[in-house]
Amino acid sequence: MSTLEIKDLKVSVSTDDGPKEILKGVTLTIKDGETHAIMGPNGSGKSTLAYSIAGHPKYDVTGGTVTLDGEDVLAMSVDERARAGLFLAMQYPVEVPGVSVSNFMRTAKTAVDGEAPKLRTWVKDVNAAMSRMNLDATFTQRSVNEGFSGGEKKRHEIAQLELLDPKVAILDETDSGLDIDALKVVSDGVNRFREGEGKGVLLITHYTRILRYIEPDYVHVFVDGKVAEQGGPELAEQLEAEGYDKYLPAKV
């Protein structure tokens, strides 16, 4: 089982003018095996939510709780969260010069599993995961994300998702910047992950097109640091047609 429970989460960033509150009380529970989509306008705090759950040092949690299967996520360090079963596919994956994808993935897999992967099958597994994402074997010898195109970075994130096999995956705009073929490839990857026992997905997106491949159980509308409304997959279609206007404060 895996349940990610976010309760009344409040998060600030520090600015020159003092702390600025970005998340203003987010409550959201992803139960065993559920997929939740989050949609919302630019700057509403979606990435902030994703990063805060992953433990990025830039974000100060000022209130609320996050638990994974009852364990206090907020008390864990960034790497402890990953080892506990959280995975964040980033909106802007980071380049790490000089560190090869293959070295990185082996180090990460060893850390997450608590033991080194079997040498005999591991290389095959990595190459297979990469090739399922249409990334050829030369990518494993390249530096992590360095010089990768936008789409290649996103596919590399999903290759990691499949290899590390967490409990809950948070996908921050993994679909942005993907052409239609890549979108299918990435969606297939996420769906393979979802086939695993009790896997949770929090999928942040601006577009309904990915939701046609990865069907969510719930859709949340995220506005101004809070969940403004939630519903089923039909809510996504409605947002696509009507936009976020009705959730935004009336303009004078």
Place this chain on the structure above:
Amino acid sequence: MTVTDAARESVASALEVDRVNSHLNPPPSYDLADHPVPTGREEVWRFTPLKRLRGLLDGEASSSALTWTTEIPAGVTLSEIDAATAREIGELAPNDRPSALAVANAASPVLLDVPADLEVEEPVVLRLHGESVDDVVWGHHVLRFGAHSKATVVLVHTGSARYSATTSVVVGDGAQVNVLTLQDWDDDAVHLGRDAIRVGRDASVRHTSISFGGDLVRLHANVEYDGPGGEAELFGLYFADEGQHLEHRLFADHTAPKTKSNVLYKGALQGQGAHTVWIGNVLIRPVAEGIETYEENRNLVLTDGCQADSVPNLEIETGEIEGAGHASATARFDDEQLFYLRSRGVSDEEARRLVLHGFFNDLIRKVGVPFLEEQITATVEDELAKNVLKGYRPATA
């Protein structure tokens, strides 16, 4: 007149004609009177803590030597020569007090000779070991690579001494040469070194300085060109620990047209008082048309209390060049990189290790000598372990 002819002519007269042009490096001279004891205020000495030279620049005579253990592939010879022969071979005259003292005080110059057309796969390995910092040791070496030869020479320095050495690297036309010098000294060693490289026509040279040990290490790598088409890569990798002073001074003197220089030095610093200095001088003389030069220095500061000085200097005296550029950056661990790695379950310590290895990786891959690559990787590992053992606080922004 063709470009080539112009080059020959002006190289012949380069020292006389252009000598006044550079303010970066004092003119070469064997005469000690031309190299007074520095006060520390001179531009070329201002970064160096002179006290920690422990009197080395007084120039006391000494018959102490380092112990040499050598691996010399067939065809290559190592011998003692006299000072006159060293000059005939074309060594570069001293251009600072330490190298002038080394020439004046060293017993007899040592010549490593790679004959023309010889290609050796196995590296020449010269292991130089000092017994004690109480010993003052003077070294005077010439590495001669005949025309169209191909060889790799590795110098490994261990133990301790107060050591000042000058090494001329005389590279014949069309030769391909790889020289590496590893400073793996004990904590108290003092090492002043000058590797002066003369690049033949169409020859290519790679020189790599790797400095880990010693209390004070101050090394020059100078390169000049005997004819057009010469290429020099000057690489360096250093790791300064608590209290160490590691200084690397480069001088690419473009004395001929169509020549190339490419400088890349990378260093890491940790611990209170770790100090590194990198001075990258490039002079493009009027004759040096169509040259290309690029120099880069990157420093990674691992803890508070360190200082990395980095000064690129580019003097251009001809407008007709292919390209000239430089970059210098000193940074701390990148929080975003660490976060990315840690978000995949990798511990903070392991993430720093990965980033640091990644930082040095491109240079280590260029070493081209397997035993040395392994040693460098292991040393970087040990240094980082010290960081953790001593509980250094990570550098804060």
